[in-house]
Amino acid sequence: MFELSSYQQSIEKCSSCKFCQATCPVFKEDLLETHNANARLALIQAGLLEKKLPLSQRFYEVLDRCLLCTTCASACPAKIPIEEVIISARFQIRKDEPKTALEKFKRRFMEKRGLGELLGKIGALASQIGLMPADFPKPANKPFSSTRAGIIPAEKEKRARVIYFVGCATNAFYPETAEDVVSVLTKNRIEVLIPEGMVCCGLPALADGDLELARELVQKNVQALSQISADALVTDCSSCGMVLKTKLSKILPENHPLKPSAELISGRVFEVTDYLNQKRLLNNPSELSVNYTYHIPCHRGWSPGLRDAPRALLSRIPKANLIEMASPENCCGAGGFFFYKFRDLSRNIRSHKIQDILKTKAEIVITQCPACRSYLSSALKEHKFMHPISLLARAYKI
Amino acid sequence: MDSLGKDLNALVGEGKVKTDPVDLYAYSSDAIRYFVEHNPDAVVLPETTEDVSKVLNYAYHQTIPITPRGAGSGLAGGCVPIKGGIVLDMKRMNKILEINCSNLTARVEAGVALARFHQAVEKQGLFYPPDPQSLEVCTLGANVATRAGGPRGVKYGTTSNYVLGLEVVLSDGEVIRAGGICVKQSVGYDLTHLFTGSEGTLGVITKINLRLLPLPKARITGLIICESVDFGAKLISELIARGIIPAKLEFLHKGAIGLMNSCLANKIPLTGEAYLLFELDGGEKAVEENADNLKAVCEESSALELRMVPDQKEAESYWQARTNLNPILGAIFKRMINEDVTVPRDKIPEMFKAVEEISKNLGITIGMSGHGGDGNIHPVILMSQVSPELVKKADRAVEEIIKAGLGLGGTISGEHGIGLHKANFLTWELGERQVELFKQIKKVFDPKGIMNPGKIWRWEE
Numbered sequence: 001m002f003e004l005s006s007y008q009q010s011i012e013k014c015s016s017c018k019f020c021q022a023t024c025p026v027f028k029e030d031l032l033e034t035h036n037a038n039a040r041l042a043l044i045q046a047g048l049l050e051k052k053l054p055l056s057q058r059f060y061e062v063l064d065r066c067l068l069c070t071t072c073a074s075a076c077p078a079k080i081p082i083e084e085v086i087i088s089a090r091f092q093i094r095k096d097e098p099k100t101a102l103e104k105f106k107r108r109f110m111e112k113r114g115l116g117e118l119l120g121k122i123g124a125l126a127s128q129i130g131l132m133p134a135d136f137p138k139p140a141n142k143p144f145s146s147t148r149a150g151i152i153p154a155e156k157e158k159r160a161r162v163i164y165f166v167g168c169a170t171n172a173f174y175p176e177t178a179e180d181v182v183s184v185l186t187k188n189r190i191e192v193l194i195p196e197g198m199v200c201c202g203l204p205a206l207a208d209g210d211l212e213l214a215r216e217l218v219q220k221n222v223q224a225l226s227q228i229s230a231d232a233l234v235t236d237c238s239s240c241g242m243v244l245k246t247k248l249s250k251i252l253p254e255n256h257p258l259k260p261s262a263e264l265i266s267g268r269v270f271e272v273t274d275y276l277n278q279k280r281l282l283n284n285p286s287e288l289s290v291n292y293t294y295h296i297p298c299h300r301g302w303s304p305g306l307r308d309a310p311r312a313l314l315s316r317i318p319k320a321n322l323i324e325m326a327s328p329e330n331c332c333g334a335g336g337f338f339f340y341k342f343r344d345l346s347r348n349i350r351s352h353k354i355q356d357i358l359k360t361k362a363e364i365v366i367t368q369c370p371a372c373r374s375y376l377s378s379a380l381k382e383h384k385f386m387h388p389i390s391l392l393a394r395a396y397k398i
Numbered sequence: 399m400d401s402l403g404k405d406l407n408a409l410v411g412e413g414k415v416k417t418d419p420v421d422l423y424a425y426s427s428d429a430i431r432y433f434v435e436h437n438p439d440a441v442v443l444p445e446t447t448e449d450v451s452k453v454l455n456y457a458y459h460q461t462i463p464i465t466p467r468g469a470g471s472g473l474a475g476g477c478v479p480i481k482g483g484i485v486l487d488m489k490r491m492n493k494i495l496e497i498n499c500s501n502l503t504a505r506v507e508a509g510v511a512l513a514r515f516h517q518a519v520e521k522q523g524l525f526y527p528p529d530p531q532s533l534e535v536c537t538l539g540a541n542v543a544t545r546a547g548g549p550r551g552v553k554y555g556t557t558s559n560y561v562l563g564l565e566v567v568l569s570d571g572e573v574i575r576a577g578g579i580c581v582k583q584s585v586g587y588d589l590t591h592l593f594t595g596s597e598g599t600l601g602v603i604t605k606i607n608l609r610l611l612p613l614p615k616a617r618i619t620g621l622i623i624c625e626s627v628d629f630g631a632k633l634i635s636e637l638i639a640r641g642i643i644p645a646k647l648e649f650l651h652k653g654a655i656g657l658m659n660s661c662l663a664n665k666i667p668l669t670g671e672a673y674l675l676f677e678l679d680g681g682e683k684a685v686e687e688n689a690d691n692l693k694a695v696c697e698e699s700s701a702l703e704l705r706m707v708p709d710q711k712e713a714e715s716y717w718q719a720r721t722n723l724n725p726i727l728g729a730i731f732k733r734m735i736n737e738d739v740t741v742p743r744d745k746i747p748e749m750f751k752a753v754e755e756i757s758k759n760l761g762i763t764i765g766m767s768g769h770g771g772d773g774n775i776h777p778v779i780l781m782s783q784v785s786p787e788l789v790k791k792a793d794r795a796v797e798e799i800i801k802a803g804l805g806l807g808g809t810i811s812g813e814h815g816i817g818l819h820k821a822n823f824l825t826w827e828l829g830e831r832q833v834e835l836f837k838q839i840k841k842v843f844d845p846k847g848i849m850n851p852g853k854i855w856r857w858e859e
Contacts, residue, residue: 013729014728014729015429015727015728015729016428016430016431016470017429017471018429018469018471018532019534021469021534022513022535031487031489031492031509032416032424032441032487033424033425033470034416034420034421034425036424039423039424042424043424053420053423056418058418058420058421077721077722077725078726079729
């Protein structure tokens with residue numbers, strides 16, 4: 001998959017009903033139909049498949065101006081995997097192009113799961129001399145992977161054993177989230193295994209249309225993961241989860257020997273709050289007098305439980321008060337590295353979300369996506385942003 | 399940028415004008431791309447009536463075609479710029495100007511999306527019934543321009559029943575206000591309702607005054623499972639005859655239910671041949687009473703099953719699945735032709751029979767799932783492949799469906815409008831003299847013939 005020709009039939013399923021106009025955060029900003037999923041499909045068909053429309057800077061821009069948020073695909077009555085078509089089109093366009101400096105940097109980032117301690121040092125230096133790019137998060141001093149690996153036994157008799165996939169962003173920017181995930185799981189008598197040799201899930205590579213890199217990364221991950229037996233594979237990051245659950249086998253080339261393993265792995269992937277909610281909390285959290293609101297990440301369609309699990313889990317904390325924001329599922333504008341390329345557009349999308357958050361007057365915002373968290377927190381310095389598991393960890397006084 | 403683009407930029411400002419081929423292509427069709435596709439020379443996204451006025455004044459003097467556009471979700475080719483020129487994308491004129499609870503009216507700009515308007519009025523305990531199935535995206539201005547309607551037509555009529563007044567920019571750029579905001583009006587020719595349904599051929603609708611109703615206190619969805627198409631069709635007429643008027647009354651064929659099941663958590667059993675999906679609304683007592691009466695009719699006529707759906711979430715999922723039906727069909731079939739023939743409600747069984755005959759005689763698949771309760775049954779010709787013979791057969795089927803509908807005292811369009819799709823059949827319904835009057839009326843409003851040229855009737859080159 002991800003070869004554009006294999007999506008020809010999917011594209012033809014589009015009857016141009018235009019229902020996607022109600023979903024696309026990019027379209028909603030300027031209401032120009034070119035910036036809607038339906039037009040993107042029609043343009044890909046005309047420009048790249050039928051070759052009746054000349055490719056131009058504007059054509060490339062329209063394809064790049066997609067957050068890959070998947071909201072359109074989730075609502076599409078024809079169930080067209082629109083984000084996969086966009087990724088395939090980007091791949092077709094870029095496959096022979098030399099990599100830019102940013103892409104080369106990203107490659108190292110993905111291969112090293114956030115560049116390890118090096119990124120921390122670069123980040124510290126860049127902050128000191130005021131060279132941190134706008135809206136970029138500051139890397140942690142020590143990435144999670146340098147402090148933890150292997151088996152972390154459950155407190156008391158174990159109920160289950162899970163592999164914990166730590167994504168690049170959590171690893172490099174939010175190691176405390178990963179610590180909290182480990183603590184909360186083990187406290188609930190779940191053994192946690194953090195495998196060595198993990199690399200990036202591959203989503204940033206896909207977003208760039210760099211299918212070759214995505215394949216390399218997925219192969220490494222699948223190879224390592226297929227050696228380990230566990231009841232489930234959990235992730236704290238909704239985007240890693242989406243790739244692991246729905247794209248793993250598709251990213252591998254046709255007839256690749258690892259495809260069956262990839263499918264097996266995908267079959268047991270869970271978003272961590274959903275997993276924990278299904279397993280039920282064993283320990284009652286103690287009270288925590290806070291007001292919090294919940295931003296639901298865009299990459300939620302792969303996990304039916306993702307949307308409501310944090311609400312269910314955190315409702316167990318006495319005195320913790322959830323104040324729902326308007327449209328909690330609306331996009332924050334980050335879209336991985338999208339915000340770096342389309343700064344004004346992303347900030348405009350973010351501005352609505354900021355208003356919705358401010359109206360709740362909550363002091364804590366929870367979300368399961370590190371990109372949302374970082375991008376929103378750079379605009380709302382007074383608020384505390386955290387993963388839902390971290391709020392639970394605080395109530396457990398971990 | 400070419401001179402047209404430069405001129406338009408100078409008139410309305412940058413950011414509102416697009417002339418790149420990529421953007422022009424995005425505006426080359428509506429929701430039936432294979433039917434007709436034609437690029438405009440420019441797209442303008444006006445933000446004010448003044449913007450529209452400036453563009454029209456310019457186009458008038460340069461004799462450039464103007465095609466107004468809402469969401470582009472139409473099914474009749476009405477917003478396709480077949481003569482090129484300028485597409486006026488009205489979606490940025492999207493302010494809800496007033497919702498007046500004491501007068502039961504609203505004032506809106508033409509580009510407001512219908513679903514957003516529904517939410518806004520319902521929040522205040524008010525109700526705007528028209529519900530074309532593209533309601534999440536379609537715009538009120540385009541609804542007025544096509545007299546759009548949907549399932550609620552059976553009880554509440556279509557958009558035109560709610561239009562009280564319009565602000566319209568005429569072809570030379572002058573702005574007029576037709577009608578007003580009073581629920582009674584008797585002042586000369588009713589230009590408000592001449593522009594309503596005029597599909598952009600007389601002027602550009604920029605603002606609308608709409609009539610509202612109080613929001614019904616109660617509503618309940620239900621499903622009647624019928625052993626045959628004929629049984630279902632007769633049951634519709636029977637319900638209407640007994641004075642049981644649901645807010646929505648949809649006729650769905652077994653095949654359609656199968657497709658809807660693909661997006662339902664609670665699948666509908668495929669035990670019948672035809673299904674009536676309905677919603678009763680009104681005061682709590684009235685809904686209860688109607689439900690009892692409906693139950694009695696079902697029992698008397700021995701319908702296979704009547705199941706009420708009291709859970710509001712489940713009911714909504716049924717209606718969402720119904721909304722998705724057309725695009726789902728579009729995904730399965732290479733091509734489909736949505737007919738919009740509407741017949742008097744006592745003729746529904748005969749119309750179904752006629753369509754079945756046509757399908758059988760021509761050997762072509764025709765889906766029959768439509769609004770039923772208002773006689774707007776939407777036969778849809780479905781082609782799993784496109785061959786010259788099949789296209790010919792489909793054209794024949796369209797003609798015969800229209801003839802059958804007209805023969806039963808029906809009309810060629812209930813809610814989609816004429817656009818390009820049905821232009822060939824206009825004289826069949828109206829006769830030469832009436833179409834001649836249409837042309838004379840158009841000349842008065844649009845002497846240069848720039849307003850959405852090529853639409854409603856067949857234009858000779």
